[in-house]
Amino acid sequence: MVVSVLELRRRGYDDDDIALAQATQDAQRRVGAPYRTLPEILAGKHARPRPSAGPEDLTARQLGRRGRLGQAALLADQAALAETDPDRATQVRYHASGLKALARKPVQLEFDFFGGGNVSLGHQFIDAIQARLLQTEATPADRMQALATLTMIVRHLGWQSYSCDKTAADLCDLLGVEKANMARTLALLEQIGAITRAKRGRTKIITINPEGAFRGDVNRHAEAVDRYRAEIVQLRPEPAT
CATH class of the missing domain: 1.10.10.10 (Winged helix-like DNA-binding domain superfamily/Winged helix DNA-binding domain)
Incomplete structure (x- = not known):
């Protein structure tokens, strides 16, 4: 079964990985090595597979375990899984990673214990x-x-x-x-x-x-x-x- 480049992108592989797999495929063809499909090559060490699980409905309890930024990051991840356009999905995952980083940053509630030197x-x-x-x-x-x-x-x-x-x-x-x-x-x-x-x-x-x-x-x-x-x-x- 031939898998298109668009389908490979949808699965989470970026253009660099796909180009490298195509170059590997051409090189193997020239030396007479057994034929391998792009998905087989991408399944090696260069693969960056996209999570196979689809978006799930999030309960209030699941969201409640996170702060607002953590909730936003989780929702962004879910939106990326549901996105059919690979470019848009990549952008959404990028912003989701930024939200996760902010969610992990310590929050100053009221007192700045380090601003003037502890x-x-x-x-x-x-x-x-x-x-x-x-x-x-x-x-x-x-x-x-x-x-x-x-x-x-x-x-x-x-x-x-x-x-x-x-x-x-x-x-x-x-x-x-x-x-x-x-x-x-x-x-x-x-x-x-x-x-x-x-x-x-x-x-x-x-x-x-x-x-x-x-x-x-x-x-x-x-x-x-x-x-x-x-x-x-x-x-x-x-x-x-």
């Missing part, structure tokens, strides 16, 4: 701070305020830095607390080693150990730790005894 926060750091706070004579309210302030400090760490971009006054505005309360909170955090305040000019810069919290390229984390040890740890005055 913050890496060590659980051991938080556990240690909580344990140290419990060993102080601070009230439960003061301990909660200290943890909230520490979270805000970590939130505003500089890029690949151990310094907070916000001053004590800025933290007051962000958390809605009085300056006197913030002063006590920062003193408590400094007392237990959660933060260090380094004076630069007339401003006290709030710093934090980058081994506990870091914002930036993880490959630059070691550099930040080294700078912290050189600029903060070695220059920090010993506590009074």
Whole structure:
């Protein structure tokens, strides 16, 4: 049975595959090899067969398992199977593959966790701070305020830095607390080693150990730790005894 080129296209073979099969067929004829039809040649390693299954009716449950783009890709695949024009079917399958790629891309629902650089926060750091706070004579309210302030400090760490971009006054505005309360909170955090305040000019810069919290390229984390040890740890005055 002779199969036309149009039928081969309908089955999903592109023009390059068909041309290669025709060239192979001519070469075999010239050397006296046994005759093979185009479908037999195309069934080899160069074949890109089109799925034989026809379009099926999709249930709401089948569609519901996918997002909108996934549904659109599935419907496009079904439309390609039902298409009689091979060129149109090829175009539809091309667009279906693009929809599938978009459907696999992560979706940002509300929060952009990576747009400004994510913050890496060590659980051991938080556990240690909580344990140290419990060993102080601070009230439960003061301990909660200290943890909230520490979270805000970590939130505003500089890029690949151990310094907070916000001053004590800025933290007051962000958390809605009085300056006197913030002063006590920062003193408590400094007392237990959660933060260090380094004076630069007339401003006290709030710093934090980058081994506990870091914002930036993880490959630059070691550099930040080294700078912290050189600029903060070695220059920090010993506590009074």
